[in-house]
Amino acid sequence: MMNIFILLLIVGYSIHDIDGYGVRGQTIWQIILCKFSDSSTPKYTPTEIKEKFLDRGTGGLADYWHDISNGLINFNSSSVNGWYTISETKEQQLKKSRNQRFDDCVKASKLLIRASQRIIVITNPGIDLWGRNKQVYTAEDHDLTLIAHEMGHAYGLAHSFSDDPNYRNIDWAQIGEYDDEWDVMSAAHVKTTNTIKYGSAPPGLNxxxxxxxxxxxxxxxxxxxxxxxxxxxxxxxxxxxxxxxxxxxxxxxxxxxxxxxxxxxxxxxxxxxxxxxxxxxxxxxxxxxxxxxxxxxxxxxxxxxxxxxxxxxxxxxxxxxxxxxxxxxxxxxxxxxxxxxxxxRCLQGYVWREAISSDHVCVIPTIRSQTWADNAAADSRRNPSGGPFGVDTCKQGYVWREAYSSNDHVCVLPETRTQAQNDNNQAANRRNPSQFVYGPLTCRNGFVWREADNYDYVCVTPTTRKQTAADNAVGPLRRRPGHTCMYGYYVRNAYPNDYVCVSMSVLIQVLADNFAAISRWVFG
Structure with missing residues (x-):
């Protein structure tokens, strides 16, 4: 049982290795320094590159991402490795694809790299600049703006745009691409600041x-x-x-x-x-x-x-x-x-009924068409000689529709009036699309945010969310000083520094939910 628990514990932390949505906690970067067989001596030592990329308090990239993420991510356990020499010249490398150049540097390092790890390849001299899921390829002298932009791609972010139909940054770019000058994902067309050591620094994220x-x-x-x-x-x-x-x-x-x-x-x-x-x-x-x-x-x-x-x-x-x-x-x-x-407004698949102009009960389109047809035929369905309801008396076989409360005396078939009553009863369930709008971290049907804290967007079942709220409420009663739990309870670890004490069954559920996180977001 203990071996299973340890395995689950390790797997559970994999949420912090997921990029593109909900990145949180320790994001480990393996930085690999490579030069070519004809390269000159690198400008920067591994220590200097570590200061630029990984060390807090230097004004570099670790400070940038700490601040932009509101302190939710860190580069602890990241490392700088190299310089390593690739057995080919710069010109030979330029003839290869981006994938091949990236792989050549990783192979030259002979490091054991897990598939989930994030990698930054830095070359001397620089021959390319790009970023994609968990991977960045850059040069030792690129500034913070360009590197942060590519790291944004490695965290799963796409380019930002403007709606200006006349703006095109470069021939291969889309219209409006790179035209949010106040967002790092539009670099190199952004408002920057100057640093003493690292060139230009980018703005934050939108x-x-x-x-x-x-x-x-x-x-x-x-x-x-x-x-x-x-x-x-x-x-x-x-x-x-x-x-x-x-x-x-x-x-x-x-x-x-x-x-x-x-x-x-x-x-x-x-x-x-x-x-x-x-x-x-x-x-x-x-x-x-x-x-x-x-x-x-x-x-x-x-x-x-x-x-x-x-x-x-x-x-x-x-x-x-x-x-x-x-x-x-x-x-x-x-x-x-x-x-x-x-x-x-109506949910998708429904339209306003419009028995009168202010009738915004949501119905399927065929019911609205029937409603309009009934309105058009209203005069022909009244009894021309009147009756117990005066001029509004319907011919035999017809009844008042009563779709709205004030004098809907349009004469319709009885089943049409029943349909109108049913639609009225369902009105609240068919209106207001905003109740389903949750942004890019929307959960798939059947799941809701766990909300173990205000940054916990992991999607779980409604029952699990209720359990999470209950554990939060009684958590202090189960805890000893020093973030240790009373006998029979375990630190939950739903997110970094989550010290709420829970039962073993809840802990296993938390680990399973963290592991499944990416598959439960709409875009996961």
Missing amino acids: GYGLERLGWIPLNRIYTFGKKGETSATLILTTLMNPASNYPLLIRIPFDPSDYQHYYLIEMRFKENWDAGFHQNFVFIHEIKYNPADKNYHSYLLRTHDTSTRQPVTSMNMNNVKITTGKINVQTRTISVYIESNIAD
Whole structure:
């Protein structure tokens, strides 16, 4: 039993090796330094490269990712290895594919590399620059901006875009690609700062990137319409160093056919890694699917004039109106007024019945067509000689429809009135798509966020979430000083530094849920 438990414990930590969604905890990088057979002496020693990439307090990449992730990831146990010499010249390597060049460096190191490990290959001299899932290929003298961008790809992030139809960064890029100058995933077209030792440093991530990686507390994202509101004035705070008790992001769904298609509002200040901004900003992004690469991206809304191309701060389209106030620097907040009818819209597959113009009961399209046909035939179904209900008396075989409460005396077949009553009873279940909009870490059907803490986006069954909340409530009663548990209980480890004490069966469930995390997100 103990051997099984140890195996499960090891497997359970694999959630921290998953990139693309919900990255958390120790993210171990194996940095491999390679030079070619005709390379000159490297400019930097392994110690200097370790300072640039892995050491905290140097102003390098470890500080950048610690700050951007709100302290949720670290590079502990990462290492720098080399310099190793590849047996080919620079020109011979240039004739090979990217995969081959990457593999040649790894083979030259003779290191034992697990499939789940993250690797950064650094060459002297530089011959390429790219990043993809868990892999980065760069040069010893590339600046922080370029390397951080490629590490973003290695964490699973795609490029960010703008909605400007006239912007194209380079011939092979898509329209709008690399045009969010305030987001590292648009490098090298971003607002940078200068460092003393490491060249330019990038801005942070936009809200969509942070949310996708699980670095926004789930209780600090406000989804408009979930409470049934059609208008509201909300208070938004900054993404980094936020004020207490206000949302960091406001999500506004508007597309009932796609729950991942929405607007996202954020505020960023000209400070720290964002010090390269020329002012404090409010940004509105549209999150939408790109058929060209079959991926969702953030599209910064900006003015399309060729001179300023400023970020849009207010808008009115897609049945959404957004008006922002003035930034309050002292409180780090801004008021945002929103109007949207998303709470009154129907779920996909349903339409408003429209027995009258204000009838927004959601029905299938054939019922709406029948409703309109009944309205058109209303006069022909009344008894021309009147009756007990006066001029509204129906001919024999027909009854009042009564689809709405005030005088719906359209005459219909009895089964049509029954259908109208059934549709009325189901109205609440067919309306308001915003109740199903949860962003890039949406769980698959049947699962919900575990919420062991405010960054716990792991998807579990509803029963497991209830158990998690119950364990959180009684956790202190099961704990001894020093993060040890009373007899019969075990540290849960749902996330790094989770010291809640739980039963063995719960612990095994937690490990299994962590292991299954990537498969339970909609895009996993």
